[in-house]
Amino acid sequence: MSYRLNYDEIGLRVGLEIHQQLDTKTKLFCSCPTSLAEDPYKNAVIIERRLRVGKSELGEIDPAALFEFRRGRLYRYLASPSYSCLVELDEEPPHPVNREALVIALAIAKALRSNIVDEIYFMRKIVVDGSNTSGFQRTAIIGLGGYVETSQGIVRIQSIALEEDSARKIEEKDNIVTYSLDRLGIPLIEISTAPDIRSPEQAEETAFRIGVLMRLTGKVKRGLGTIRQDLNISIKNGAKIEIKGVQKLELISKIVELEAYRQYRLLQLKNILLEREVPREDISLDKLVDITDLFVNNKNKIARFIREILEKNGVALALPLKRFKGLLGFELGPNRRFGSELADHARAWGGVGGLIHSDELPKYGIDEEFLKEIFRRLSLSHEEDGFIIIIDEREKVLKAFEAVIKRIHQAFEGVPQETRAAQEDGTTRYMRPQPGSARMYPETDLIPVKVDEELLKEAEKYVPEPFEIKLRRFVEEHGLSKDLAYSLIRSRYIALYEELVRKYSPKISPQLIASTLINTLKALSSEGLDVSQLDEKDLEEIFRALSEDKFSKELIPDVLRVKIKERDKNVDEILRILSIKRISLEDLEKIIDEIISKSSEEIIKRREKAFNIIMGRVMESVRGKIDGKIVAEIVKRKILELLRSSGQ
Numbered sequence: 001m002s003y004r005l006n007y008d009e010i011g012l013r014v015g016l017e018i019h020q021q022l023d024t025k026t027k028l029f030c031s032c033p034t035s036l037a038e039d040p041y042k043n044a045v046i047i048e049r050r051l052r053v054g055k056s057e058l059g060e061i062d063p064a065a066l067f068e069f070r071r072g073r074l075y076r077y078l079a080s081p082s083y084s085c086l087v088e089l090d091e092e093p094p095h096p097v098n099r100e101a102l103v104i105a106l107a108i109a110k111a112l113r114s115n116i117v118d119e120i121y122f123m124r125k126i127v128v129d130g131s132n133t134s135g136f137q138r139t140a141i142i143g144l145g146g147y148v149e150t151s152q153g154i155v156r157i158q159s160i161a162l163e164e165d166s167a168r169k170i171e172e173k174d175n176i177v178t179y180s181l182d183r184l185g186i187p188l189i190e191i192s193t194a195p196d197i198r199s200p201e202q203a204e205e206t207a208f209r210i211g212v213l214m215r216l217t218g219k220v221k222r223g224l225g226t227i228r229q230d231l232n233i234s235i236k237n238g239a240k241i242e243i244k245g246v247q248k249l250e251l252i253s254k255i256v257e258l259e260a261y262r263q264y265r266l267l268q269l270k271n272i273l274l275e276r277e278v279p280r281e282d283i284s285l286d287k288l289v290d291i292t293d294l295f296v297n298n299k300n301k302i303a304r305f306i307r308e309i310l311e312k313n314g315v316a317l318a319l320p321l322k323r324f325k326g327l328l329g330f331e332l333g334p335n336r337r338f339g340s341e342l343a344d345h346a347r348a349w350g351g352v353g354g355l356i357h358s359d360e361l362p363k364y365g366i367d368e369e370f371l372k373e374i375f376r377r378l379s380l381s382h383e384e385d386g387f388i389i390i391i392d393e394r395e396k397v398l399k400a401f402e403a404v405i406k407r408i409h410q411a412f413e414g415v416p417q418e419t420r421a422a423q424e425d426g427t428t429r430y431m432r433p434q435p436g437s438a439r440m441y442p443e444t445d446l447i448p449v450k451v452d453e454e455l456l457k458e459a460e461k462y463v464p465e466p467f468e469i470k471l472r473r474f475v476e477e478h479g480l481s482k483d484l485a486y487s488l489i490r491s492r493y494i495a496l497y498e499e500l501v502r503k504y505s506p507k508i509s510p511q512l513i514a515s516t517l518i519n520t521l522k523a524l525s526s527e528g529l530d531v532s533q534l535d536e537k538d539l540e541e542i543f544r545a546l547s548e549d550k551f552s553k554e555l556i557p558d559v560l561r562v563k564i565k566e567r568d569k570n571v572d573e574i575l576r577i578l579s580i581k582r583i584s585l586e587d588l589e590k591i592i593d594e595i596i597s598k599s600s601e602e603i604i605k606r607r608e609k610a611f612n613i614i615m616g617r618v619m620e621s622v623r624g625k626i627d628g629k630i631v632a633e634i635v636k637r638k639i640l641e642l643l644r645s646s647g648q
């Protein structure tokens with residue numbers, strides 16, 4: 001099923017926030033390395049902290065901070081001395097800002113035609129999830145304004161900031177969150193676009209364009225987790241929803257599509273609630289009915305997990321919902337209903353496993369008969385009404401219902417503003433309320449940095465060239481055809497191409513690299529192979545092996561074919577599967593001699609014209625084992641020798 005809508009009509013607006021790790025030698029405020037520990041527990045000192053909430057200067061409590069505080073979680077930090085020092089532990093003030101990071105950030109700002117600030121001031125931005133030991137993240141504006149071009153128009157850049165990455169979440173269990181400090185402090189560039197994006201595809205293209213531009217500086221990290229996108233999505237009469245933690249570019253258009261649909265459906269839901277004149281004031285905590293006894297009476301029917309909760313002092317409370325028939329099962333996306341949205345809130349605020357709603361019954365062993373009993377007890381009509389049941393310890397159930405009721409009330413208004421987390425399938429889940437404004441205050445441990453001529457000149461070295469110039473260089477210097485150069489520039493492989501040329505040319509020609517990345521992959525894809533299975537590391541591995549003469553270029557498609565199907569195999573293993581062994585020149589000459597002596601009459605008759613026939617026969621037995629050019633040279637030489645010695 002498609003969830004696409006007419007995006008002009010619903011007034012879709014999308015803004016992106018892209019976070020990219022910079023590939024510097026050391027962290028932003030200390031001299032720790034910018035790599036991640038393979039085993040974060042190894043040699044790690046473990047430090048535990050809890051989050052406390054304080055009022056801001058204006059006497060307000062931040063809603064997002066309060067949410068995290070109420071969860072009462074304990075934060076555990078793994079501090080390996082090889083990857084962190086006292087700065088990450090917030091036991092030592094930050095060292096002066098890393099100049100290399102500053103230079104790269106400036107280069108990226110220039111590439112996006114942003115107005116670079118005269119002086120860089122670091123600020124402290126409150127973080128509420130324990131991902132920074134200090135409770136704040138250091139961030140500084142580098143540039144304001146700028147733009148990126150997409151096929152659907154220009155998308156403006158709002159700001160470009162240099163900041164420190166947060167600690168890496170390792171696990172979350174029993175209200176204890178474990179973070180590794182290895183990632184904390186890695187320089188990160190944050191690019192925020194204006195809400196100029198008008199379609200799911202344009203959102204993905206914008207992220208892609210900005211990503212390529214950053215990659216082309218040659219100074220950003222690669223691989224999963226090194227680039228993370230947050231999306232701000234709204235539709236007309238909806239709300240600006242913040243979606244966090246999108247790691248895969250290919251997921252962006254799906255997420256935008258599904259979030260636009262969710263908001264659109266929530267607005268429809270609001271209209272239905274108003275049309276039906278659902279009595280809003282009746283939806284409250286004092287209307288909860290304890291139906292634990294009904295569950296105890298039906299003990300033999302109900303699902304085991306429910307029985308187990310009840311046996312451990314659990315209670316079953318029900319919230320009657322007049323005129324709600326069908327609305328809890330109201331679809332908001334793939335496998336997402338209004339009921340699932342409410343369940344997210346129950347889980348997040350109450351720590352319960354979930355909820356049961358009337359539109360999904362009969363289920364969990366609650367059969368028709370039991371269902372009727374519940375409707376009767378709640379004085380509700382089976383035909384018109386609905387209800388929600390939550391089963392757990394009483395205190396948790398009450399907390400969960402408080403959140404569920406609040407969320408139902410918000411449905412009468414439309415789309416509530418909140419922060420959501422991206423899921424693997426492109427759907428999103430409620431994460432927490434959106435933080436209030438004024439979460440920033442000056443970082444007093446760092447002195448401002450003047451952006452002088454010298455700094456700007458250094459940055460110039462990393463500013464990637466404009467696409468028009470790149471196109472010309474690919475044609476004139478690399479010898480690519482115009483078509484190939486153009487396809488390359490528009491492809492996802494442009495940055496990889498430049499890196500491969502830098503590393504392996506002239507040993508491997510730029511034409512071969514380009515045509516493999518564009519034409520060969522396209523051909524394999526039309527064979528029905530999923531070339532998206534190959535990541536850049538896979539492709540680079542293949543070119544490295546090629547540069548080491550492990551196989552010849554004719555064999556690239558075969559190697560790729562195996563790699564796509566068996567990604568865990570390295571090139572050596574693949575060559576073994578293809579039973580390819582390089583053949584020595586000596587052996588080659590022997591093979592050629594044999595074939596020529598068998599065909600000597602034919603050669604004498606056809607003279608030079610015999611070349612193609614002989615070449616074909618030789619290649620049949622040596623294809624992939626040695627470069628065709630070498631074979632051709634020897635074949636040619638041997639034919640001439642034969643003709644000469646035969647006195648012709």
Ligand SMILES: [Zn+2]
Pocket residue numbers: 027030031032083084085086087088185
């Ligand atoms: Zn450090």
